[in-house]
Every structure is written in C-alpha cells, then in structure tokens.
Amino acid sequence: MAAKVNVIAEAAARPVSAAEAEPRVGLEQYYSEAGPDYAAWSREFNMHFGYYRMGANPLGREAMLERMNAEVLARLRVEGIGAPKLLDLGCGLGATLRSFARRMPQARLLGLTRVPWQVEQATALNQAAGCGERVRIIEGDYEDTILPRAGYDGVYALESSCHAHGADKAALLAEAHRLLRPGGRLVVADGFLTGRGFVNGLQRRVYRKLCECWVIEELARLDLFTARLEALGFTEIAVERLQLRVAPSVLHIPWVTVKFLVTDVLFGKGKMTKARWNNVLAPVLLPLVGAPLGPMGYCMVTATKR
Numbered sequence: 001m002a003a004k005v006n007v008i009a010e011a012a013a014r015p016v017s018a019a020e021a022e023p024r025v026g027l028e029q030y031y032s033e034a035g036p037d038y039a040a041w042s043r044e045f046n047m048h049f050g051y052y053r054m055g056a057n058p059l060g061r062e063a064m065l066e067r068m069n070a071e072v073l074a075r076l077r078v079e080g081i082g083a084p085k086l087l088d089l090g091c092g093l094g095a096t097l098r099s100f101a102r103r104m105p106q107a108r109l110l111g112l113t114r115v116p117w118q119v120e121q122a123t124a125l126n127q128a129a130g131c132g133e134r135v136r137i138i139e140g141d142y143e144d145t146i147l148p149r150a151g152y153d154g155v156y157a158l159e160s161s162c163h164a165h166g167a168d169k170a171a172l173l174a175e176a177h178r179l180l181r182p183g184g185r186l187v188v189a190d191g192f193l194t195g196r197g198f199v200n201g202l203q204r205r206v207y208r209k210l211c212e213c214w215v216i217e218e219l220a221r222l223d224l225f226t227a228r229l230e231a232l233g234f235t236e237i238a239v240e241r242l243q244l245r246v247a248p249s250v251l252h253i254p255w256v257t258v259k260f261l262v263t264d265v266l267f268g269k270g271k272m273t274k275a276r277w278n279n280v281l282a283p284v285l286l287p288l289v290g291a292p293l294g295p296m297g298y299c300m301v302t303a304t305k306r
Helices: 002-013 027-040 061-076 095-103 116-128 170-179 201-213 222-232 243-250 253-266 274-289
Strands: 085-089 108-113 135-139 152-158 180-193 234-241 296-305
Touching: 027 116, 027 253, 027 274, 061 095, 061 152, 061 180, 061 243, 061 296, 085 095, 085 170, 095 108, 095 116, 095 135, 108 116, 116 135, 152 170, 170 180, 170 222, 180 222, 201 274, 222 234, 222 296, 243 296, 253 274
Parallel strands: 085 108, 085 152, 108 135, 152 180
Antiparallel strands: 180 296, 234 296
C-alpha cells in the first residue's frame, strides 16, 4: 500500500515542461466537462462530502451527503422566519438548494454560479424536482455580485469557497457580509489549511497538483479566514473541525473511482478530456495532503453579521 501511495505522489509531483503544463483547465471548462461525472458520486448531484452521524450507515453515501445539507441548514438558524431568503454562493447543480426546498417549502432560494452549463442543468433539475418556482439559479461572480445589499437571511458556501481568491478569501467574505441582513448567518464548509505545515516538498507539490486539478488558486488558511471574518465585523465566529465526520464518505472515493474508470473510461463512449482526468486524479491525491498525513482539514465555519 505504501508503495502505491509513493507512486501516486511521485507521479503527481513530477516536474513538467511548460508545453506539458499548458493550457491549464479553467473553472468554467472544468465544471462543464467534468460536471456530468459527479453523477457517479451522487444521484442527486451533491458535489460535496457527506456528514456522518453516529449510528448511521457508513455505506449510505447519498444519505451522508444529504445530512451535510441538513447540517448547513441547521447552522443558518432560519427557524421562525416566515419565508427566509437564502443564497448559495457557488451552487453547482443546485442539489443543496433542492434539499432546502424539500425541507422549507416557504423559503426563497437563490443559487449563484460562474458556469453557464450549471445554470442550464440546475434549472432543468429544479423543474424535474418540482421546485422550479422556488429555486432560482443565476450566473454571476460570487466575489462581486449585482444582488441587493442586506437582502438575505442566510448565505452559505458548501465546498465552493475554495475557488475564491486569496488565503483569507477576503473578496468572498466581504461580499457575503454585504449581502446579509443584520443578524443574518454565514456558513462555510470546505477544506482549509489548518496550521501545521507540509511534511516535505513532495507533499507541497502534491497539494499544488491537487489545487490545479480542482481549479483552486489556494485553499483558505483557517487563521487568516477567521481573522478576516472578525475584521469585517462578523460575530459568533465558530469553527467546527469535521474531519472525522466526513471521513466515512471520503472512504467511498476508491470504489467510486474504480467504478467510474470501468464504466466511463473503459466502456464509456464520451471523450476523457483533461478536465475529466483531473476530476479522477484529485480525489486520489486528497488523502495524501489531508489530515492526519497533511495540513488540510475539513471545517465548517459559521458567523453572524452584526
């Protein structure tokens, strides 16, 4: 097993020439080409890891993914608001919004994505789920939106904040602050660099390859991220370290990857583009830089606008 890990790490870290490295895959291209492949992970197109609760079936991946949606909703604290307005910053194909719509028929739900293909597909999925009138998906930059100030009771980013700029994700957090009403809640669940350094240069290069595969400039540094929240005036800032909660769903990666390689690569008819190969490689690299081997940890950060 150790030998296999070393082979994967060395392949990911191998220096490449400029000709080999270019062109890099952009965010819109990545999600347009690799987006349909997320069906192998979730029939509902949940594009995140799951949340495991003691006593649950660790083999039930879809149930764990849905539980993560429920945990995000619980931390938004919108109980008692007649028709809460919630905003998903980086909504993907809208699975979390549809989950919220099932739980809160009265809610007004909006998702924002930079990817036109996701707008089209998510809108179709919303219609098929019977919530097309209550869930809207629009195209836009979540660091600089045209949405009204103080218009939302809750704003969240579920494994999408990683695509924002900077180690503190300053522009994203400033925009979230602008969009929230006073007393509104922010929830961010994602991978963070949590303080401990990389073990060695090889692990650092694996991290850079992981970021390249998932079109990430850099993961947020947890200390800088929470400091930025405080500087913006957020209160009730809390960090939950959820590595053990997401671990059971992470353990599904090898099986899902092998199944995908057999059904879609060996026998599939679609072309395997660089974006699609990146989406296969990234989850394989993830355990090499994630806790306990590396400095990447999964956290849910919550805060309230003053």
